Amino acid sequence: MVSFLRFLINGISLGSVYAVIALGYTMVYGIAKMLNFAHGDVIMVGAYISYCAMQYMGLPPIVSVLAAMVVCTALGVIIEGLAYRPLRQAASLSVLITAIGVSYFLQNVALLIWGSNPKNFNSVFSVGAIRLFGGELVITSETMLTIAANIVIMIALTLFTGRTKMGKAMRAVSEDKGAAELMGINVNRTISMTFAIGSALAAIAGVLLCSAYPTLQPTTGSMPGIKAFTAAVFGGIGSIPGAMIGGLLLGVIEILGKAYISTELGDALVFAMLIIVLLFKPAGLMGKPMREKV
Amino acid sequence: MKNTKKILAVILVMAMAMAMSSFALAEDAITIAVIGPFTGAAAIYGNSCRYGAQIAAEEINAQGGLQVKLIEGDDVHDPEKSINAYNNALDNGAQMVDGCTTTTPCIAVGAQANEDRVFMLTPSASSEDVVNGKDNVFQVCFTDPAQGAASAEYISGHGLPTKVAIIYNNADAYSTGIYQTFKEKAGEVGIEVVSETTFTDETTDFSVQVTAAKDAGAELVFLPIYYTPASMILQTAKGMEYAPVWFGVDGMDGILTIEGFDTSLAEGVMLLTPFSADAQDEQTVNFVTKYKELTGEIPNQFAADSYDAIYALYTASVNAGIDGSTSPEDACELLIGQFTSPDFKIEGVTGTMTWDASGMVTKTPTAVVIENGVYVGFNG
Numbered sequence: 001m002v003s004f005l006r007f008l009i010n011g012i013s014l015g016s017v018y019a020v021i022a023l024g025y026t027m028v029y030g031i032a033k034m035l036n037f038a039h040g041d042v043i044m045v046g047a048y049i050s051y052c053a054m055q056y057m058g059l060p061p062i063v064s065v066l067a068a069m070v071v072c073t074a075l076g077v078i079i080e081g082l083a084y085r086p087l088r089q090a091a092s093l094s095v096l097i098t099a100i101g102v103s104y105f106l107q108n109v110a111l112l113i114w115g116s117n118p119k120n121f122n123s124v125f126s127v128g129a130i131r132l133f134g135g136e137l138v139i140t141s142e143t144m145l146t147i148a149a150n151i152v153i154m155i156a157l158t159l160f161t162g163r164t165k166m167g168k169a170m171r172a173v174s175e176d177k178g179a180a181e182l183m184g185i186n187v188n189r190t191i192s193m194t195f196a197i198g199s200a201l202a203a204i205a206g207v208l209l210c211s212a213y214p215t216l217q218p219t220t221g222s223m224p225g226i227k228a229f230t231a232a233v234f235g236g237i238g239s240i241p242g243a244m245i246g247g248l249l250l251g252v253i254e255i256l257g258k259a260y261i262s263t264e265l266g267d268a269l270v271f272a273m274l275i276i277v278l279l280f281k282p283a284g285l286m287g288k289p290m291r292e293k294v
Numbered sequence: 295m296k297n298t299k300k301i302l303a304v305i306l307v308m309a310m311a312m313a314m315s316s317f318a319l320a321e322d323a324i325t326i327a328v329i330g331p332f333t334g335a336a337a338i339y340g341n342s343c344r345y346g347a348q349i350a351a352e353e354i355n356a357q358g359g360l361q362v363k364l365i366e367g368d369d370v371h372d373p374e375k376s377i378n379a380y381n382n383a384l385d386n387g388a389q390m391v392d393g394c395t396t397t398t399p400c401i402a403v404g405a406q407a408n409e410d411r412v413f414m415l416t417p418s419a420s421s422e423d424v425v426n427g428k429d430n431v432f433q434v435c436f437t438d439p440a441q442g443a444a445s446a447e448y449i450s451g452h453g454l455p456t457k458v459a460i461i462y463n464n465a466d467a468y469s470t471g472i473y474q475t476f477k478e479k480a481g482e483v484g485i486e487v488v489s490e491t492t493f494t495d496e497t498t499d500f501s502v503q504v505t506a507a508k509d510a511g512a513e514l515v516f517l518p519i520y521y522t523p524a525s526m527i528l529q530t531a532k533g534m535e536y537a538p539v540w541f542g543v544d545g546m547d548g549i550l551t552i553e554g555f556d557t558s559l560a561e562g563v564m565l566l567t568p569f570s571a572d573a574q575d576e577q578t579v580n581f582v583t584k585y586k587e588l589t590g591e592i593p594n595q596f597a598a599d600s601y602d603a604i605y606a607l608y609t610a611s612v613n614a615g616i617d618g619s620t621s622p623e624d625a626c627e628l629l630i631g632q633f634t635s636p637d638f639k640i641e642g643v644t645g646t647m648t649w650d651a652s653g654m655v656t657k658t659p660t661a662v663v664i665e666n667g668v669y670v671g672f673n674g
Contacts, residue, residue, distance in 0.1 A: 006505060006534075007501075007502065007505065010502075010505075055554055117552070118525075119552065119553045119554050120525060120552045121554065138535050209498075214525070215525060255499065255501065258502040263493065263503060263506075266497075267494070
């Protein structure tokens with residue numbers, strides 16, 4: 001029973017990291033209707049910036065997180081402006097391939113700057129751990145803060161898209177780009193803003209990911225990125241609560257699958273679940289069913 | 295224009311003649327090719343081997359008598375480039391090879407050298423495929439599977455806990471190879487394996503594997519894996535307040551060099567390695583001092599293996615009467631004779647080594663344990 005709880009908490013912790021990453025995927029998809037495969041690598045850049053700020057410049061953890069957010073926000077806007085904006089009218093396949101190109105570009109630039117040797121990311125949180133059941137169950141501060149950060153981010157995002165002017169503009173662009181433009185919404189600026197928010201989230205996700213799983217190397221973002229993308233599709237891509245629920249479920253399934261079925265099949269189970277969900281609910285758990293226009 | 299070319303040609307010929315005559319005047323020397331990755335992602339291993347070989351050659355040459363000349367070839371950890379480096383070295387007069395550093399290039403060059411009849415002694419390519427079916431290729435390092443059996447014997451023979459969990463990478467031939475031989479040996483020597491879990495190169499979360507070991511009550515966790523995942527496992531275990539004895543293999547060598555790694559996590563980690571840089575015997579102290587002078591760093595196992603490889607090649611050459619005029623083909627047969635002879639024994643910094651016709655080495659590994667962030671010898 002205690003070990004089940006332990007697995008569940010680990011699963012929620014891993015799932016929270018996936019959820020924060022998935023929020024970035026889902027926002028960009030919901031508004032710009034494109035899959036930003038470079039998202040996972042923005043996470044990696046965020047983690048490196050935070051690492052460098054702490055390790056080489058001796059800045060306090062909070063400042064390093066802010067620095068990572070600023071750099072990633074700028075990076076996100078630049079990527080969008082240079083790589084994706086010129087392709088706004090192009091076929092979605094071209095945009096997809098460009099995104100994969102950006103992903104490789106970021107990985108290789110990181111390889112040039114930081115080298116291939118892994119670095120060990122020291123956790124930015126140093127609060128104590130909670131011990132339950134006489135020390136049998138230890139919940140680390142990383143786990144608690146990851147879960148808390150996840151909840152805060154989701155609430156903030158929901159309020160932002162629901163209540164603010166920019167948020168409403170985002171929803172309008174997401175509904176119908178052309179009509180939004182006719183209503184006087186600056187579509188390009190709205191999409192830039194989406195990338196800015198998505199990338200700032202990526203920076204936070206990078207710090208959370210590496211605090212819980214401390215090895216940092218240029219490919220650190222790619223596998224969690226793919227898993228989070230799976231989570232976003234699982235929950236219904238484009239839906240903010242969907243990304244959250246998809247991420248959490250995926251993390252829990254992965255950990256419980258490894259614990260009770262087989263460590264060798266953990267990842268296979270995750271992707272098998274995706275296939276099953278898509279077979280029965282093609283729009284994902286919380287996605288809106290879409291009708292093809294004829 | 296034509297005249298300038300002629301004059302140039304004459305000058306070149308004269309320069310070559312002078313160079314050759316100066317060789318003839320020098321003492322007789324055998325020529326050894328040192329092949330490994332000196333650039334690229336695996337450069338750390340190749341350069342260690344190169345510097346280890348340089349130190350050995352310098353020491354030998356300072357003694358007088360038969361000299362050693364090294365020809366270094368960079369293979370960038372690529373089989374094709376390795377063959378090029380090998381051919382290039384032979385064209386320049388190499389008679390035998392200290393190499394290759396890494397397994398994949400070594401298999402490629404080994405096949406070529408087997409055809410050409412050139413003797414190869416690899417310091418560090420540890421796969422069995424390197425030596426299998428090639429009578430002219432020998433190893434200084436343990437083969438991967440041998441490490442598993444040696445680890446099991448060491449654990450049971452030195453009073454370490456015998457309730458053991460294993461966490462290994464099932465996507466990696468090195469890791470699974472060691473795991474299998476460890477498992478086979480464990481039954482024979484009374485080790486009880488209570489938990490076996492796996493991961494792959496993409497795994498980021500190790501909580502399940504560590505929990506399984508903890509719940510099974512393992513007192514020792516055997517990690518036949520590289521140091522990067524090992525560092526994550528140590529971190530995870532710390533979060534769970536689980537502190538068994540950690541026992542690694544040579545892939546664990548390097549854990550203290552991860553940038554930003556909290557070395558207190560690795561406190562008490564044991565690893566089986568034939569070389570420990572803080573051993574106090576005269577030979578090791580001498581080697582470590584010279585290596586530090588040359589590179590500013592503490593030598594790792596690769597450097598030590600390559601250092602021993604040059605001594606092994608040199609000693610065998612002296613015994614067999616090989617000199618600068620022996621052809622690579624003749625040298626190959628003579629060296630095979632030496633290495634497979636029961637009297638041939640090398641006492642190097644990585645232990646006392648003997649070989650048999652399989653090309654695999656026999657030597658006794660020692661365990662080191664990490665204390666206060668450095669390796670110290672383990673006396674169990």
